């Protein structure tokens with residue numbers, strides 16, 4: 001379910017798992033399910049949506065819900081945003097408006113390793129940026145360090 005959580009005067013909105021009641025922090029590792037019989041009814045509006053973590057929480061759902069249709073949560077959210085007229089650009093602006101996106105890249109890409117496929121790609125485990133070669137990694141690290149130094153200088157001037 002969707003909850004508003006007040007934390008030291010700031011209100012946050014969280015989607016909690018209907019099985020374990022804990023917040024869902026990764027939309028790729030969660031899902032939304034609805035009942036098969038609701039899905040089969042023609043012209044029906046389905047209001048009874050169940051949100052849960054994939055894996056253990058989904059597995060803990062009653063056996064008769066196992067065959068229910070489902071979407072990955074991130075795809076559900078994408079469809080919801082699109083239906084509400086939110087383009088990627090508008091979404092980004094709105095995320096900046098509410099402080100959900102910060103003008104990053106404070107990541108210095110120091111924790112970089114190879115991805116599974118293709119083997120020549122590298123990924124930063126800090127910010128999930130993918131690099132095509134080790135040279136790209138070095139370039140990005142240098143760039144990030146320069147930007148970071150620049151920010152430090154600017155704030156010193158104040």
Ligand SMILES: [Zn+2]
Nearest residue numbers: 017020053057
């Ligand atoms: Zn859960």
Ligand SMILES: [Zn+2]
Nearest residue numbers: 107109124127
């Ligand atoms: Zn990074």
